[in-house]
Amino acid sequence: MQQQSGRAVQLDSYGGPDVLDVREVPAPQAGPGQVRVRVTAAGLNPMDWIMTADAETASRFGLSLPVGFGTDYAGVVDQVGAGVTGFAPGDRVFGSALSRAVADFVVVDAAGEVAANEAHHTPDGVDDRTAATLSIAGRTASAAIAAVDPGPDDTVLIGGAGGGVGVFAVQLARIAGARVIGTGSAGSADHLRELGAEPVAYGDGLADRVRALAPGGVTAAIDLHGTETVQTARDLGVPDGRICTVAAQIDGVTAANGATAPAGALGEIARLVADGRLRVPVAASFPIEKIRDAVELQAERHVRGKVVIDL
Template sequence: MKAISYRRYGGPEVLEYGDRPDPRVGPDKVLVRVRAAAVNPVDWKAQAGYLDTALDTVFPVVPGWDVSGVVVQPGVAVPEFAVGDEVMGYVREDVLCHGTFAEYVAAPVRTLARKPRNLGFEEAAGLPLAGLTAYQVLRGALRVGPGDTVLIHAAAGAVGALAVQLARHFGARVLGAVREHGADRVRELGAEPVVYGDGFKSRVRTAAPDGVNAAFDTLGGQTLKDSANLLAPEGRLASIADGEVASLGGAYVFVRPDPDDLAALADLAEQGVVTVRVARAFPLERAAEAQRVQQEGGLNGKVVVTVEEAGTG
C-alpha cells in the first residue's frame, strides 16, 4: 500500500511517501480503506519525539490517529462491523507505528464508530480526536450542564469549535475566548466571543461578574492561570495542554478512544448538533505540506489528507 512514514524524529521534512507493507488484521481489528485522515497537533508532536517517554516508537512510523473510510475486512472476533460499512475512528494504540496516513489501516474495534451519514469522509475524519476531546472534557471533567457559564479557550479552533457546540447543546452559556479574526466564527456557533489581548480578564469578568462555572483550557501557561482566577466559587477547571492544572485544583485530560462516546458524537452530528469545518484538504502524497499548514494555524477549521478510492488515479 501507499503511505506516509518517517524513519527518524523531526519536522515535516522527515515525512516520506512510498510503499509500506499492508497491515495485518488481528482478531479484534478492522481493516479500513482510508478515505481521509485529519492532521492534528499531536501528529507533529509525536513525530518530533515529544511523546517518547509515554509511547514506544517502532520505526518507520506511519503518522495519524484520525480516520474515516470503508470497512474492507473485520477481524474474526469483530461482529460490530461488516464489509462496506462506512466508519470513522480515533485510532490510537500504545505504540507509535501503524497510523492512518495510508491507504489502509488495521484499526482496533474499540477505536471505531459508524460514520455520520450526513458527513462526507473529509468532515468525518475531522471529528474523532477533536470531538472526543471536547466531549470527554465537558461531560467528564467539567460536568457541564444547564445553567452553567463556560469559558472555552481557542474557541474557533478544531477542539474549541466542537466544544462550543457541545456545551451549547448541554444547556450552557458559552464565552468563547478567541483572537479577533475568529470572533465571527465563534458567534456563528452560538457563543459570546471574548477577544484575547489587553483587558481580556476584565472582559470575561464583565460578561460573568460572579465568575464562570467551568473553564476549558486548551493553551496552558498563563492562560491556564488566568482561567483559574476567573472561576466562580466551586468552579471547575480542566486543561488538555498543561499538567500544572492539577496544582490549581483542576483536571488534566488526555483524550482516549471510546466507541460509546464516538457513537454519541456521530448521533449528534446526524442531528445537526455538531458540524465540522474543513479548512484545507491535501492528497496523501502532500501530507508534509498539510502538516506545515496545520502547524501555522489560524485556519478556523481542520486540515485533512485524502486518499483516492481504490481503482482511481
C-alpha cells in the same frame, strides 16, 4: 499472486514536517479479530506531530522508527479477519489508528476496546471528511465538558475556542444549555460566533474584557491552549473544581484528555453530527502528497477548524 500495496506517510527520523515522506508500502492484512479499512480521509491533530517530534515523546506513546503518521481516519472496511462480527466489507467506518492513519490502508481491532486502535460504524448523514475529524478532538472535548459539567445556569469561558478541540467543546457546552464565551484572535470572532460562542480577544486584559461581557460572572472554564484562561478564571472567582485544562498541568485543576472521556462519548458526538446538531468546520483539505504543507498549516495553531488529508 502479487502483494497488494498502498501509500502511507512514514518517518525514518523524528522531527518536523520535513521528515514526512509518502511511500508505497505493502498493504497490511487483517488478522483474527481485526478489520482492514480502505482509508478515504484522515484528520490531523496537534498530537500527531508532537508524538513524532522526538524520540523521548515517541517512546511514551510506544512508537519507534520507522513510524507512520496521523491517528484519526474514516473509510470503508475491505477485509475482515477471522472471528469478527458486526463488520462486513463495504461498511463505512471511522476511528483511530495510532500514528498510522495517513495511509491507504489501516488494520484495527474490531472490538474497539482501545481508543487508538478501533473502528466504529459511520452514521448515515456523516461524510467521511467529517467522520475523520471526530475521534481525538471529539473525545478530548467530551472529557473537558464532563470535567466542568456545564448546564443552563452556567457561563463557560473556553480558551482556544476556535481550534480543533474548541469547535467541539463550544458546541457541546451550548447543547448542554450553557452560555459560552470563547477566546481567540480578533480575526476569529466571526468563526466563534458561528459556533455559538461570544468572542473575546485573548492576551493582556482578558479578565476585564470577560467581566464586561459577563457582569454576572463566569461559573466554569476550559483552557484548551495553555494557562491564560485558567488564570483568568481564577481571577474571576471560578473555583478550581470547575476549571479544566487540556494542554497544561496545573495543581488543583483537572486535566482532561481523550482517555478520560465518558463511555460512549464518540458515538454520541457522531449522532449529534448526523442529526445536524453539531457542525465540524473543515478548514482545509490536502491530498496525501501534500502532507508536509498540511502539517505546517495545522502546526501553526491558527486554523479555524480541522485539517484533513484526502486519500
